[in-house]
Amino acid sequence: MLLEINNLTKSFAGPEGRIPVLRGVDLSLGAGDTMALTGESGSGKSTLLHLVGGLDRADGGSIRLDGQEVTALDDRARAALRRGTVGIVFQQFNLIPSLSVAANIAFQARLSGRHDPAQAARLTAALGLTAQLKKYPEQLSGGQQQRVAIARTLAARPQLVLADEPTGNLDEATAAAVLDQMLELVTETGAALMMVTHSPGLAGRMQRRSHLSQGRLA
DSSP states (O other): OOEEEEEEEEEEEETTEEEEEEEEEEEEEOTTOEEEEEOOTTSSHHHHHHHHTTSSOOSEEEEEETTEEGGGOOHHHHHHHHHHTEEEEOTTOOOOTTSOHHHHHHHHHHHHTOOOHHHHHHHHHHTTOGGGTTSOGGGSOHHHHHHHHHHHHHHTOOSEEEEESTTTTSOHHHHHHHHHHHHHHHHHHOOEEEEEOOOHHHHTTSSEEEEEETTEEO
16 A cells, blocks of 8 residues: 555644644555545645645654655655655645746656656646746746646656645646646556545546545545
């Protein structure tokens, strides 16, 4: 099993004490698996993705990813995990303003030692970005920036893709094309995909669907 989560808990400080967000989440995901994660706003979906990706620390429980206990890793080891094993598509894009679109797309792949110019060219063409390669993030629309962020993640060929509303800024046709590319990566490399989405159509294309409510998965 590529990803195993057991009894995961997380809370945040509030004006009247700790506010529980995750209350004992259990989840497993094998290589090649795809899962849609749904739930109301504030239900903890993004928190769960951040914990799996090593961007935050859990209060309790276990996250095992490719044989590593993520909750036991220090900051440096968690950063290495994100470079080599996990790819994250953020809602906020997080593109590097000083780099061109082409350099942004290649950035993560170069860090992981997996830069493949031919694959990058296929991704940019499939996502409609070929004409934008020499531009900089500030010259792009929000939807274009989102596609660049997705291409950057997929170009690194991670074992696990965590996508937080990856099509939120895209029209329906482009959203479908983006998901096509994510599913193609899963098929080609045996990667796993966990995607937060509010779209029933996109969720329906995933092998599994889990709903997060009151800090637990159903």
